[in-house]
Amino acid sequence: MAHDSALRETYAGAWQGLTHDEITERYGEEYSAWKRGEPVRRGGGELETEVADRAAPVVLHHADKLADDGALVVVSHGGTIRTTIGRLLGLEPHHWEGLGGLSNCCWSVLGEGARGWRLLEHNAGTLPEPVLGDDD
Incomplete structure (x- = not known):
């Protein structure tokens, strides 16, 4: 098991730690542009493409080391996972939102x-069935 800071969540600059209401009140125009799918540095933070630029190579590096029947488990945050999947699938960044968010757990x-x-x-x-540890 390895820890890699490149798999951290998107840095949202001044938006970090704010509630949704606080973000829309203080940064309404920027928030609206982001929701429309425009490349926005939310709060001066990272672009989604920059997140993919740092995270996808980590996944590819570890995937390249796998045996033919191996599996790689990557644990991260929803935004990082979505952008990385979009990059790995070769989707254009404006299509990444189509993957939808990743729910907790x-x-x-x-x-x-x-x-x-x-x-x-x-x-x-x-x-998948049967659930491991089931006493049936």
């Missing part, structure tokens, strides 16, 4: 196919 599954990465499962939250 949920996961996505990607696999490598002949033509690159494929999204096999997204925002999953239930374990």
Whole structure:
């Protein structure tokens, strides 16, 4: 197991620690532009493409080290995971929002196919049957 700071959540600058209402009140124009999908440095922080620039190479580095039947588990935050998936799938950044958010304690599954990465499962939250540890 390795820890890598490149997998941290998006830095949102002056928005960090503010509630949704505080952000819309203080930074309404910037917030609206971000919601429209414009590349915005929320609060002077990172662009989504910059998050993908730092996170996707970490995933690729560790995936390249896997055995053919190996699995890599990456734990991070929703925004970082969404942008990284978008980058790995080769989607244009304005399409990343189409992946939707990742709920707490949920996961996505990607696999490598002949033509690159494929999204096999997204925002999953239930374990496959039978559940490990079940006493049936």
